[in-house]
Amino acid sequence: MIAEVGHFALILAALMALVQGTLPLVGAARGEAPLMALAKPAAQAQFLLIAVAFGALTYAYVVSDFSIANVAQNSHSAKPLLYKITGVWGNHEGSMLLWVLILALFGAALASFGRNLPPSLHARALGVQGLIGIAFLAFLLFSSNPFERLVPAPPDGSGLNPLLQDPGLAFHPPFLYLGYVGFSMAFSFAIAALLEGRVDPAWARWVRPWTLAAWSCLTVGIALGSWWAYYELGWGGWWFWDPVENASFMPWIAGAALLHSAIVVEKRGTLKSWTVLLAIIVFSLSLVGTFLVRSGVLTSVHAFATDPARGLFILGILVLTIGGSLTLYAWRAPQLRATGTFRPVSREGALVLNNLLLTVAAATVFIGTLYPLVLDAVGGGKISVGAPYFNATFIPIMTPLVIAMAIGPMLAWKRGDLWAALGRLKLALAAAVGVVALSLWLDGTRDLLAAMGMALAAWLFAGVALELAGRIKLGRAPIADSLRRAAGLPRAAYGMTVAHMGFAVVIAGVTASSAWQTESIRIMKPGEMTTLAGYDFRFLGVKAGRGPNYASQFGSFAVSRGGRPVATLVAEKRFYPVQRRQTTEAAIHTTWLSDLYAVIGEADKSGGWSVRLYHNPLVPWIWIGAIIMFAGGTISLSDRRHRVGAPRRARPAALAGSAPAKA
Amino acid sequence: MSDMSDMTESATTRGRTQHLLYILPVLVFGALAAVIAYFMLSGRDPRLLPSALIDQPAPEFKLPPIEGWEGRKPGLATGDLRGAVTVVNFFASWCVPCLAEHPQIMALSKMEGVRVVGINHKDRPAAAKDWLTRHGDPYARIGADSGRAAIEWGVYGMPETFILDKTGRIRFKHVGVVRRETLKETILPIIRKLRK
Numbered sequence: 001m002i003a004e005v006g007h008f009a010l011i012l013a014a015l016m017a018l019v020q021g022t023l024p025l026v027g028a029a030r031g032e033a034p035l036m037a038l039a040k041p042a043a044q045a046q047f048l049l050i051a052v053a054f055g056a057l058t059y060a061y062v063v064s065d066f067s068i069a070n071v072a073q074n075s076h077s078a079k080p081l082l083y084k085i086t087g088v089w090g091n092h093e094g095s096m097l098l099w100v101l102i103l104a105l106f107g108a109a110l111a112s113f114g115r116n117l118p119p120s121l122h123a124r125a126l127g128v129q130g131l132i133g134i135a136f137l138a139f140l141l142f143s144s145n146p147f148e149r150l151v152p153a154p155p156d157g158s159g160l161n162p163l164l165q166d167p168g169l170a171f172h173p174p175f176l177y178l179g180y181v182g183f184s185m186a187f188s189f190a191i192a193a194l195l196e197g198r199v200d201p202a203w204a205r206w207v208r209p210w211t212l213a214a215w216s217c218l219t220v221g222i223a224l225g226s227w228w229a230y231y232e233l234g235w236g237g238w239w240f241w242d243p244v245e246n247a248s249f250m251p252w253i254a255g256a257a258l259l260h261s262a263i264v265v266e267k268r269g270t271l272k273s274w275t276v277l278l279a280i281i282v283f284s285l286s287l288v289g290t291f292l293v294r295s296g297v298l299t300s301v302h303a304f305a306t307d308p309a310r311g312l313f314i315l316g317i318l319v320l321t322i323g324g325s326l327t328l329y330a331w332r333a334p335q336l337r338a339t340g341t342f343r344p345v346s347r348e349g350a351l352v353l354n355n356l357l358l359t360v361a362a363a364t365v366f367i368g369t370l371y372p373l374v375l376d377a378v379g380g381g382k383i384s385v386g387a388p389y390f391n392a393t394f395i396p397i398m399t400p401l402v403i404a405m406a407i408g409p410m411l412a413w414k415r416g417d418l419w420a421a422l423g424r425l426k427l428a429l430a431a432a433v434g435v436v437a438l439s440l441w442l443d444g445t446r447d448l449l450a451a452m453g454m455a456l457a458a459w460l461f462a463g464v465a466l467e468l469a470g471r472i473k474l475g476r477a478p479i480a481d482s483l484r485r486a487a488g489l490p491r492a493a494y495g496m497t498v499a500h501m502g503f504a505v506v507i508a509g510v511t512a513s514s515a516w517q518t519e520s521i522r523i524m525k526p527g528e529m530t531t532l533a534g535y536d537f538r539f540l541g542v543k544a545g546r547g548p549n550y551a552s553q554f555g556s557f558a559v560s561r562g563g564r565p566v567a568t569l570v571a572e573k574r575f576y577p578v579q580r581r582q583t584t585e586a587a588i589h590t591t592w593l594s595d596l597y598a599v600i601g602e603a604d605k606s607g608g609w610s611v612r613l614y615h616n617p618l619v620p621w622i623w624i625g626a627i628i629m630f631a632g633g634t635i636s637l638s639d640r641r642h643r644v645g646a647p648r649r650a651r652p653a654a655l656a657g658s659a660p661a662k663a
Numbered sequence: 664m665s666d667m668s669d670m671t672e673s674a675t676t677r678g679r680t681q682h683l684l685y686i687l688p689v690l691v692f693g694a695l696a697a698v699i700a701y702f703m704l705s706g707r708d709p710r711l712l713p714s715a716l717i718d719q720p721a722p723e724f725k726l727p728p729i730e731g732w733e734g735r736k737p738g739l740a741t742g743d744l745r746g747a748v749t750v751v752n753f754f755a756s757w758c759v760p761c762l763a764e765h766p767q768i769m770a771l772s773k774m775e776g777v778r779v780v781g782i783n784h785k786d787r788p789a790a791a792k793d794w795l796t797r798h799g800d801p802y803a804r805i806g807a808d809s810g811r812a813a814i815e816w817g818v819y820g821m822p823e824t825f826i827l828d829k830t831g832r833i834r835f836k837h838v839g840v841v842r843r844e845t846l847k848e849t850i851l852p853i854i855r856k857l858r859k
Contacts, residue, residue, distance in 0.1 A: 120702065146734075194836060240759070273685070322692055323689065323692060326689035329689065330685045334682060371820075388755075521793065521796075521797055
């Protein structure tokens with residue numbers, strides 16, 4: 001019964017989306033206010049209906065209703081409650097339901113808080129959201145119905161993929177989707193602007209917070225995914241340039257470019273058509289990301305759906321959405337005229353360089369990801385262009401970007417002084433040189449490239465700190481004066497500083513863990529000892545244990561350094577009898593400067609165990625940096641300018657005309 | 664006068680190029696979508712397309728052994744490919760699909776009357792040595808390739824596998840993972856035929 005309610009709610013939601021995606025657009029074209037006003041209640045109702053459907057499916061999972069095919073295939077009565085709930089989106093149908101739920105959530109938010117937008121722009125943006133909703137709700141209902149019944153109902157379910165029964169991965173999809181789907185707002189606004197035929201600073205002020213929120217969530221989603229790969233896959237690595245990872249990484253890079261170009265539109269009224277194009281590209285990449293994962297093009301842990309009909313359906317959605325929006329762009333974008341002019345050396349110029357490099361980076365990842373996929377799709381077999389391609393192309397693009405990241409914020413709008421900016425960065429340069437020397441001195445292998453990577457991180461961190469110090473005139477004015485200035489700085493300024501510092505921390509973590517990881521792979525018998533990176537690992541043996549729905553083997557290591565005990569590492573190997581699958585849970589001891597990491601493998605006939613031990617310098621910094629970047633985004637979002645109603649307060653006269661829309 | 668007409672002309676040219684710029688995104692996307700749709704709908708099997716190298720002698724090359732592995736396995740050159748049916752397998756430690764086909768390559772190496780040699784593509788010697796220690800080394804000889812040999816062999820991704828007859832001619836090429844079925848249904852019959 002509950003399932004049928006959910007199914008019915010989903011159908012009603014699709015009808016609501018149909019209303020939202022058509023009539024308001026017609027109304028906006030004809031200037032008919034009543035039709036435009038339909039968008040708001042339709043968006044809100046659509047969200048409530050999808051929430052009901054999502055609730056119904058969650059309920060079915062919690063009570064283990066195996067008469068529903070989706071629950072029977074993906075859940076099991078012995079599963080812990082947390083994974084019963086997260087199992088809702090641990091499969092194709094459920095994850096698509098989560099996707100439309102988040103889409104509708106954003107739509108409802110726009111409907112509820114967009115009162116101070118020009119009515120036609122508001123109606124059009126909501127209309128485009130409705131169109132996206134129609135496509136994905138139809139996809140759910142016609143090819144991926146999560147409420148399908150199973151007759152007869154099996155006595156128990158077949159369980160969730162054990163790899164997905166993990167807290168890190170349980171919350172990876174919701175954050176990822178908040179990011180992917182969040183970019184739909186930028187897209188809807190871009191299409192609405194093309195239909196309106198105008199893009200102005202107020203438009204950019206609306207687009208930026210949505211983009212920032214989506215990008216921040218995507219940052220967390222990607223970080224969670226890589227953290228999971230790090231401790232669960234047991235290879236000691238945290239990023240594999242896997243197509244699925246790249247699928248989330250491309251919108252992240254392009255989204256970062258969009259964040260920055262929207263600033264130029266907001267402050268200077270230029271780069272308009274580029275920003276609109278970028279908004280279309282970012283959401284298109286999000287859709288491609290969904291497509292790559294959902295269509296079963298990829299056979300990895302992520303692809304739960306391997307059904308070509310679904311693939312064709314999604315391909316159709318992609319062609320309509322991306323092709324349609326790019327056609328509209330070709331037709332309408334030439335009318336978007338830039339108002340501001342600027343010199344190459346200026347804040348705008350720096351942001352253009354940022355956009356250029358980020359776009360090239362995204363294109364590089366796109367080619368490296370899609371090329372093997374296209375080859376596979378045409379039957380050429382599965383190949384990997386692999387880490388060497390990405391390392392060889394990505395690092396040379398990121399290097400100038402990071403160098404420019406410290407300089408850009410020091411340049412003035414319109415016309416900047418490069419030499420003055422560089423003069424202010426003397427200390428950052430000194431920090432970079434110092435770090436090169438320190439790295440070469442500490443590192444026995446004298447890896448110059450790694451030292452340069454660390455220097456880039458130091459350059460960026462110091463450069464960003466100097467920019468903030470310069471803004472508050474630290475050291476050049478009395479300290480009380482500086483503090484007053486610091487208190488008066490907008491939160492967006494702090495947001496930028498924090499986010500850029502977070503990126504510097506990530507670079508340090510990535511460089512150090514890639515260059516200076518040491519590993520020891522060997523067979524050990526209980527009682528044996530081995531040394532890695534100055535730590536002594538004594539293997540204590542393996543004990544058996546039981547979890548709620550799996551059997552475990554725990555291999556313990558006593559780690560000491562110079563005779564002093566450091567930690568006891570307990571590496572786990574799980575066997576899930578329902579799926580007959582094994583997973584590894586790495587044992588990790590972190591000192592925040594490095595991780596000691598241990599995994600156990602198979603036992604051999606003589607009583608020895610194959611073990612893998614890793615020493616990963618600075619690897620925790622990767623995720624700490626990602627959290628700092630998220631914090632930066634959040635601080636910037638809390639800025640007064642971005643808050644709802646702020647544009648109205650800032651320019652009461654200009655927007656007086658749209659006041660009746662509030663009533 | 665001529666100045667004026669020049670200016671108008673350049674203005675229209677600029678207008679036209681700018682317009683093309685706006686159309687470019689949709690054109691690129693259209694081309695991409697068309698290629699994908701063509702392959703999805705045509706039902707053609709592009710695997711049947713012959714490689715340009717099929718039935719040609721193997722390209723001339725000479726590769727050093729993997730650094731630090733020379734004591735175990737020598738390097739590889741064109742001359743080493745004659746005299747017996749040879750399987751040339753391109754692999755790398757960073758390539759996950761290579762690991763997937765590794766058991767099949769191991770099985771091949773234990774067969775009689777066939778020589779399995781490896782070309783280690785764009786790899787760090789230390790990583791390659793680790794990989795071979797951990798998973799086993801099926802190769803009679805291994806050449807370490809910094810990328811040049813892959814180009815000459817027309818290899819565009821890892822892994823790829825070639826079968827050569829006794830005279831050193833390339834007779835078959837397989838792109839991607841050698842699965843257990845591929846081994847049984849395709850590769851073994853070809854080897855049997857070539858051994859005669």
